[in-house]
Amino acid sequence: MADRERSSTRPKGRVFVARNQVMDRDEVRRALVRIAHEIVERNRGLGDVVVIGIQKGGVALASQLVAILREIEGTAVPFGTMDVAFYRDDIGMRPVLSEEVTDLPFDLTGRTVVLFDDVLFTGRTVRAALESLAERGRASSVQLAVMVDRGHRELPIRPDFVGKNLPTRRDELVEVSEEGVTIGDLLVAGEEKATR
């Protein structure tokens, strides 16, 4: 299923070709541990904290973050997932796919929400997530954690917790998972061997 979702969301006829790995599995893990400590420090514990992973890339890492928070503080932080497709500002301009069903099994009112996404790029996904959050209750504050900040912001959005600041070209692609962070290009299928 995951494969189908991935393949169905690739630009038609183009393939991702990895150029170099900028973080490996251990480095991703260490960055998550550091972010976890920063969250605890900033909020003086985990009292009202909830973690929400943004579909699709943010969810796996966010659930890892929740596990690390439990190891550090011994508290099970409420964890939810959110799909922001219906809140995007580019609907109709290009295909917008809903990746997964949103699952937020708690009330947001009065909570400190930590939004987690894999890559912060233009900021439009985060804007959509903030709009969706606002409809569900009045969180006392919202903080943003990302594994990679690759720049090229189009909106005044700034992360609170960053795994790695990664300067990129606009046309490059950054892939993030628990296995590592890879930077590469999106090439027309069939041409990827010639360029290599």
Next chain:
Amino acid sequence: MSAPGTSTSTGVSPDEAGDESATTWATGVPGTASTVFPVSGEDLLVGEGAPAVRHLLSIADLGRDGILEIMRLSDAFAEVAERPIPKVPALRGRTVATVFMEPSTRTRLSFETAAKRLSADVMTFTAATSAAVKGESLRDTVETIDAMGIDAMVIRHHASGAPLRVTDWVGASVINAGDGTHEHPTQALLDCYTIREALTARRDGEVPADLKGLRIAIVGDIKHSRVARSNVLAFTALGAEVVLVAPPTLMPASLEGWPVTATGDLDSTLGEIDVIYLLRIQSERLGEVLLPSLDEYHWRYGLTRARADALKRDALVMHPGPMIRGVEISPEVADMPASLVTRQVRNGVVVRMAVLFHLLGSGVI
């Protein structure tokens, strides 16, 4: 009337979407590691899954992949429907016009609710209160509405093929909400979704890939039923086996090219089917005398208590509404737990949200 299986749309034919044998209904479990790296940020949103369609005139416009994509999208909108504010801004600034040249309340209300829950603006046109009664032609009517600036036109018309003609006259996306005896594609989609939902509940939340292995009986006035036509296409596209049950006078003259079996004997079918889908006897369409009487129809083809008892224990009972109690279904059967009729209505809104979003949010227009 075009033959079943013939695509009447100007959209991309399902064949061009490529073979996606791995397509399933299941939504992946959050957090499961995939063998492919997730693509980051914006690139997630550029898709090539289901065929890009501009109009929805027939189930054949979607094909198997398109139906499955609508099912998947409907899951997301089912979650939206459960929220305290059951509304998303997805189609903000878009206008959906409902043009109903034939009486209908539930389908029109269902489409309008769906459009409003997507934050679209809704324009309502009903034949009874319009210039159509003054003699305006369909073409002039739809061109006038289109000129006001709309993005989608949901049309119901008593003539088969009317929505297809309308696509030549308007710039908006055209959605067929029932045309004559041809098709009613959103009804078939919500029926597929309702069956899928019932199967999911039965399997403890495991979503079935399709309807393979199911035997579905469609009972009633097959000849005049656009619901039957769309459902035959949808159910069989998803791998179900369909058996049509009707008196000979209400069976189409030819079933050539339909991947179905047909019988006039309901009682011998009851024990072998997983879903019984009852059609309304459309008295208003039965111009010629095709039935001796409604009572006789009930006696031979109505779902009575005795027939309901002869069904498999977990068989599902469905009806597109409006139900005529005492004709196609007995009152006490209509209220049994096996009856999915109210789920069908509830899912109608959700599935129509998915259809509107699929057509208007796809970036095709």
